[in-house]
Amino acid sequence: MNKIKKYIAKNKLKSILLLMSLIAYAFCLPEPLFKDPTATVIDSEDGALLGALIADDGQWRFPSNDSVPQKFKECIVHFEDEYFYKHPGFNPISIAKALSENVSSGKVKRGGSTLTQQTIRLARKGKSRTYFEKGIELVMATRLEIRHSKDKILSLYASNAPFGGNVVGLDAAAWRYFGRNTHDLSWAENATLAVLPNAPSLIYPGKNQDRLLKKRNRLLKKLLDKKVIDSLTYELSVLETLPQKPYPIPQLAPHLLQKIARKNKGKRVKTSIKSALQYQTNEVVKNNYNSLKQNEIYNIAVLVLDVKTRKVLSYVGNAPTDKAHQKDVDVIDKARSTGSIMKPFLFTSVLDAGDMLPNTLVADVPTQIAGYNPENFNKEFDGAVSASKALSRSLNVPSVRMLQSFGLDRFYHYLKKLELRDIKYNANHYGLSLILGGAESNLWDLCKTYAAFSSTLNHFNQESSNYYSNEFCEPSFLAEEEIDFGSLSREKTIFDAGSIYLTYESMKEVNRPEEDENWEFFDASKRIAWKTGTSFGFRDAWAIGTTKDYVVGVWVGNADGEGRPGLVGVQAAAPILFDVFDLLPNSRWFSKPYDEMREVPICTKSGYRASELCEETQQRFVQLSGLKTKPCPYHVWVHLDKEEQYQINSSCEPLTNMTNKSWFVLPPLMEYYYQRKNPYYKRLPNFRNDCLGENTLTMDFIYPKTNSKVFLPKDFSGETNEVVFKLAHSQSEATVFWYVDEQFVGSTKGIHDFAVKPKPGKHLITVVDEFGNEAKRRIEIGE
Known part of the structure; x- marks a missing residue:
């Protein structure tokens, strides 16, 4: 010292x-050694290449890969630098031989560079091959050997070596010239790539094939001589042909690639996509696109989620259409009119709040609410239908009436909790049309919500009747990202498991597309809770379904918003939904969340909790909150004569002659439509003529609707015709007296259709029956 x-x-x-x-x-x-822009590359969960975006400088240069296949290592080392694993970055013997040969020839004929030196030269952009530059490379090569391992240096070389044209790096070359991953290449293919950086111009299609073939085969012979490969491998390898033209880089998920590139430009990202499923889903979309485009429907989006991991398994942002029809638009995250796709959310909300049981009868009658007139898709009415059937049949009128009864603001509050990002305005902006497509959402958010519903059920049964606090979280398409479901709690996150289960039980009964109409009779059929939606003007067709393990969402339409006849959820989107589900493993049906349900007697006819008057009851499991619902209001106690032909009372018969019986009675307007589709429905008998009738009879207008504006039709001769008013009365043979502006205009009995021709302007229509009951309706006659 x-x-x-x-x-x-x-x-x-x-x-x-x-x-x-x-x-x-x-x-x-320098650190990093290479600063060239790289392509954005995405891989599947199993390591397959899904797609890539070319680097900013126009080169197919994949991000550096530390994994160099052993076959390529053997080929490149034996071709370029046999002492690579022994020298300190330069080879004195090779340098001496090169110097002697170059001096004797009077020009640079041989470089004597090691792979380490070549890596430095690649990083320095191939500066002029002078002795001074060689000296710099030599010094930097020894420094590189100190910084990195031999395998790391080899990976840097392989990732940045030129392979002809605009192909840089081994990974890009393997895909461009052989259409496969580097680890799947043969000895002959690896040998071909190993000789290319030394003379990259040899790869051009149709040129220099003989020279390239000779170089490759010489390398293969050397591998044989060095006993790296055996004779059989050698003989088979030399028979392999050379690549003739570059393969296109796979583009299995182009829209997901664009999405990832926005935050991970120039990086290699491993996604959660399953390559086989992605390929098959693309084929399903392609086949359906070829059919749908005949009807000028050009865009399709499909999203598949894993319920348990909340990972994206397949992502098809659009159909393989053309630029004129927005092929580059990723529809999965674009706001579109929802149609009926959110009806299950309302059904679950009403059950969760305890306002209804799943099979409770709801009115399906002509309805006008503040000028809004909802209609069912088939333009018909059932009078009364169970809420479950209303959901499975996607009836609009019961849904709107259900929303009005439940409360628009109340339902809007639930939707905001679901974090549907495209619902941006307040509840009054949407009004009651909110449930029929008056609001917009996107396929990502909707699938996310259905996945959270399914996961809530799964976790509730797996975690001893507990809920996760972050159940309604964002899915992920990144393989390495872990989903945080939050902490466990006895408190529900948004909806209780019982309400979700009963909603899914209803959705399971949705009729499938026509070609699958007998699905329910096959034991092997998949049980799927699913829903379709069709927006106003036939602009958007939706289908979203879920099993215990998977959620599949489909949107079909035109990205520019053009509507088309036949663009209906069950016809355009549902077949794609079931084609994709056919690609997925079968799932068991959801387990019943017993701790959130109770078995109670239910009135068979009304779906309400059974009262003492309900003659037919069933034991059914209902959600806990449903225990507070009222008992059946539609069964009444009536007094009949001995033949049960007429109603009677003490004014005309002694009590000993009366037959007392429970009777299922609907309100008049509901009854009017209900009995048309339910022939076994028995109307309440009339009172016998000699009895003093009781004021319990009711009636209601079928037409016109409240505060409606009516235009009188004209015939072919130009004469103005009458308008026909319709009334429903609970007493089949009752006489009704009609008044217009308090002026008597006539009477009806039995069938209460009455034709009048009022003058233009506002009028008051009044009806009074023979028992003194009265009903009024204001209308306006247009000119």
Whole structure:
């Protein structure tokens, strides 16, 4: 130590120069060594290439890959640098031989560079091959050997070597020239790639094939001589043909690639996509697109989620259409009119709040609410239908009436909790049309919500009747990202498991597309809770379904919003939904969440909790909150004569002659439509003529609707025709008296259709039956 100090003291200048040299040597290598822009690359969960975006400089240069296949290592080392694993970054013997040959020839004929030196030259952009530049490369090569392992240096070389044209790096070359991953290449293919960086111009299609073939085969012979490969492998390898033209880079998920590139440009990203499923889903979309485009429907989006991991398994942002029809638009996250796709959310909300049981009868009658007139898709009415059937049949009128009864603001509050990002305005902006497509959402958010519903059920049964606090979280398409479901709690996150289960039981009964109409009779059929939606004007067709394990969402339409006849959820989107589900493994049906349900007697006819008057009851499991619902209001106690032909009372018969019976009675307007589709429905008998009738009879207008504006039709001769008013009365043979603006205009009995021709303007229509009951309706006659 003292000697060193003495030397430094005597040789300060030399010491300073030495120190500066050491510092320069230590920092002579830039970090990172290569700064060239790279392509954005996405891989599937199983390592398959899904797609890539070319680098900004127009080169197919994939991000550096530390994994170099053993076959390529053997080929490149035996071709370029047999002593690679032994030298310190340069090979003195090779340099001496190269120097001797170059001096004797009077020009640079041989380089003598090791793979380490070639890596440095690649990083320095192939500067002129002078002896001075060689010296710099040599120094930097020794520094590179100190910084990195031999395998790392080899991976840097393989990732940045030129392979002809605009192909840089082994990974890109394997896909461009052989259409496969580097680890799947044969010995002959690896040998072909190993000789290319030395002469990249040989790869051009149709040119220099003989020279390239000779170089490859010489390398294969060398591998045979060195006993790297056996004779059979050699003989088979030399028979393999050379690549004739570049393959296109796979583009299995182009829209997901664009989405990832926005935040991960120039990186290689491993996604959660399953390559086989992605390929098959693409084929399903392609086949359906070829059919749908005949009807000028050009865009399709499909999303598949894993319920348990909340990972994206397949992502098809659009159909393989053309630029004229927005093929580059990723529809999955675009706002579109929802149609009926959110009806299950309302059904679940009403059940969760305890306002209804799943099979409770709801009115399906002509409805006008503040000028809004919802209609069912088939333009018909059922009078009364169970809420479950209303959902499975996607009836609009019961849904709107259900929303009005439940409360628009109340339902809007639930939707905001679901974080549907495209619902941006307040509840009054949407009104009651909210449930029929008056609001917009996107396929991502809707699938996310259905996945959270399914996961809530799964977790509730798996975690001893507990809920996760972050159940309604964002899905992920990144393989390495872990989903945080939050902490466990006895408190529900948004909806209780019982309400979700009963909603799914209803959705399971949705009729499938026509070609699958007998699905329910096959034991092997998949049980799927699913829903379709069709937006106003036939602009959007939706289908979303879920099993215990998967959620599949489908949107079909035109990205520019053009509507088309036949663009209906069950016809356009549902077949794609079931084609995709056919690609997925079968799932068991959801387990019943017993701790959130109770078995109670239910009135068979009304779906309400059974009262003492309900003659037919069933034991059904209902959600806990449903225990507070009222008992059946539609069964009444009636007094009949002995033949049960007429109603009677004490004014005309003694109590001993009366037959007392429970009777299922609907309100008049519901009854009017209900009995048309339910022939076994028995109307309440009339009172016998000699009995004093009781004021319990009711009636209601069928037409016109409240505060409606009516235009009188004209015939072919130009004469103005009458308008026909319709009334429903609970007493089939009752006489009704009609008044217009308090002026008597006539009476009806049995069938209460009455034709009048009022003058243009506002009028008051009044009806009074023979028992003194009265109903009124205001209308306006247009000119």
